[in-house]
Amino acid sequence: xxxxxxxxxxxxxxxxxxxxxxxxxxxxxxxxxxxxxxxxxxxxxxxxxxxxxxxxxxxxxxxxxxxxxxxxxxxxxxxxxxxxxxxxxxxxxxxxxxxxxxxxxxxxxxxxxxxxxxxxxxxxxxxxxxxxxxxxxxxxxxxxxxxxxxxxxxxxxxxxxxxxxxxxxxxxxxxxxxxxxxxxxxxxxxxxxxxxxxxxxxxxxxxxxxxxxxxxxxxxxxxxxxxxxxxxxxxxxxxxxxxxxxxxxxxxxxxxxxxxxxxxxxxxxxxxxxxxxxxxxxxxxxxxxxxxxxxxxxx
Amino acid sequence: xxxxxxxxxxxxxxxxxxxxxxxxxxxxxxxxxxxxxxxxxxxxxxxxxxxxxxxxxxxxxxxxxxx
Numbered sequence: 001x002x003x004x005x006x007x008x009x010x011x012x013x014x015x016x017x018x019x020x021x022x023x024x025x026x027x028x029x030x031x032x033x034x035x036x037x038x039x040x041x042x043x044x045x046x047x048x049x050x051x052x053x054x055x056x057x058x059x060x061x062x063x064x065x066x067x068x069x070x071x072x073x074x075x076x077x078x079x080x081x082x083x084x085x086x087x088x089x090x091x092x093x094x095x096x097x098x099x100x101x102x103x104x105x106x107x108x109x110x111x112x113x114x115x116x117x118x119x120x121x122x123x124x125x126x127x128x129x130x131x132x133x134x135x136x137x138x139x140x141x142x143x144x145x146x147x148x149x150x151x152x153x154x155x156x157x158x159x160x161x162x163x164x165x166x167x168x169x170x171x172x173x174x175x176x177x178x179x180x181x182x183x184x185x186x187x188x189x190x191x192x193x194x195x196x197x198x199x200x201x202x203x204x205x206x207x208x209x210x211x212x213x214x215x216x217x218x219x220x221x222x223x224x225x226x227x228x229x230x231x232x233x234x235x236x237x238x239x240x241x242x243x244x245x246x247x248x249x250x251x252x253x254x255x256x257x258x259x260x261x262x263x264x265x266x267x268x269x270x271x272x273x274x275x276x277x278x279x280x281x282x283x284x285x286x287x288x289x290x291x292x293x294x295x296x297x298x299x
Numbered sequence: 300x301x302x303x304x305x306x307x308x309x310x311x312x313x314x315x316x317x318x319x320x321x322x323x324x325x326x327x328x329x330x331x332x333x334x335x336x337x338x339x340x341x342x343x344x345x346x347x348x349x350x351x352x353x354x355x356x357x358x359x360x361x362x363x364x365x366x
Contacts, residue, residue: 001346011344014333021344162364207333207362211344214336214360223307224363237364238334245331 012211015249016204021215028212032064032200039184041198042153047074049151049195051142052106053088054079054095056213056220057157061201063216065155066102077106078145078154080138083118087226094220109145111137115294122297123227130227133293140290143281146195158199161206164251165236167258172236180262193275193282205244205251302351304328306359319353321345328359336360 001010003020010018017027036042042065050065052058066075077099082088092108099106112118114137123130146154163182170179186197201209213220228234243250275281276288283289301315302324316323325335325347337345339355351357 001348009343010346013346013348018346165364205333206364207336210360210362211336214338222360222363228364233364241333241362242331244333 011215012208014205014208015244015252016208024208025212025215028204028208029064029067031203033068035184035202036198036200039198041155041185041200042069042073044072046152047076047150049076049078049146049149049154050104051154051156052077052079052095052099054091054093054098054220056218056222057159057201057206057209059094059098059218059220060209060213060216061155061157062098062102062104063218064200066104070103075104076149076151077104078142078149079106079108080141080145081108081110081112082134082138083110083112083120084226085118085120087221087223088119090221098218107145107149109141111141114141114290115297117297119227125297129231131231131233134227136289136293140281140288142197143193143195144279147193147281151195153198154195155198155200157201157209159201159204159206159209160251160255161237161240163199163202163258164240164254165233167254168236168240169232172232176261176265179258180265182258183262193280202255203252300351300353302353303356304359305356306361308361316351319350321349321351322347324351324357330361334362336362 001013001018002008003010003023004018005023006020008020011021012019012024016031019027042048048065048069050058050062052062062077069075077095079092079095081092096106119130119134122133126133142154166182167179184199184202186199240251273282273284274286276283276291277286278291279288281288300319301313303311303313305311314324314327321337325332328335332347338358338360339345339352345351
């Protein structure tokens with residue numbers, strides 16, 4: 001297979017093109033920048049917090065954001081330490097190395113500080129799929145961290161696979177309300193306690209993101225979280241990759257369909273945001289999910 | 300033909316291929332094109348419509364969520 005631009009041997013053939021290494025890197029960066037421009041994700045002068053685990057996706061995001069926005073914006077890296085021994089401790093060392101290399105300050109927030117327990121502890125005392133508790137705490141702490149560093153936006157490295165999985169999961173669970181909160185600019189309710197989340201990699205696949213990190217010599221650990229792949233999301237993820245292989249463009253089409261539904265829906269209808277009586281951050285209920293979980297773990 | 304493979308999960312193993320195609324190799328690993336990156340020992344990155352070099356040793360990198 002040859003690169004569609006220069007006829008050199010291709011390294012990848014996806015919905016975004018059949019390309020050699022150099023042209024793939026160029027295309028990857030230009031799609032990221034087009035997404036930022038189209039959805040007005042970053043404005044000049046804003047403080048952008050990059051949610052950075054030290055893994056392949058977030059290091060690639062930090063690389064591009066610092067390359068193109070360091071002169072016009074304040075960039076800060078925030079890391080959530082779940083407390084997964086043998087995994088997060090290693091990626092955090094890599095995160096520190098890359099922040100130093102790109103000249104970006106970083107801050108670390110941990111589950112242990114918030115709940116008194118690490119993720120390894122939580123899996124020992126709590127039944128069910130670890131990812132559900134982890135997701136609640138991570139989302140909460142990313143917003144908390146972004147608020148604390150006074151960020152205008154928090155950039156996450158969620159990619160096309162993550163988003164397509166979210167759309168399908170919400171459809172299967174008949175949760176349209178949650179589905180229409182997805183998109184490049186996440187969150188539909190403006191509230192002082194929410195730092196808007198942006199997803200510059202929305203139209204790039206997991207495979208492309210991984211390849212971009214490899215081709216740029218980003219020395220990330222290429223092993224997944226030891227708790228990943230369980231349950232519903234793991235199943236949906238495998239099926240979506242199978243769809244994409246058989247029908248190129250499936251993931252993009254899933255996301256485009258969601259965006260059309262989102263555009264035609266009154267997204268603010270019926271949603272009332274309260275403040276959590278414990279932490280003061282925005283919550284649909286009187287007590288936010290993260291505080292509920294913290295109290296459960298502390299009892 | 301037989302091709303040598305490396306992977307963080309299964310370590311090292313050899314797989315025999317009748318057609319020698321990347322597509323056959325991916326199917327034998329029970330993966331699909333969207334879930335794997337195959338890198339030869341000289342850094343060559345294979346795409347699914349190619350043939351595998353007979354003497355190559357391929358690093359099988361599975362695409363995973365997160366990070």
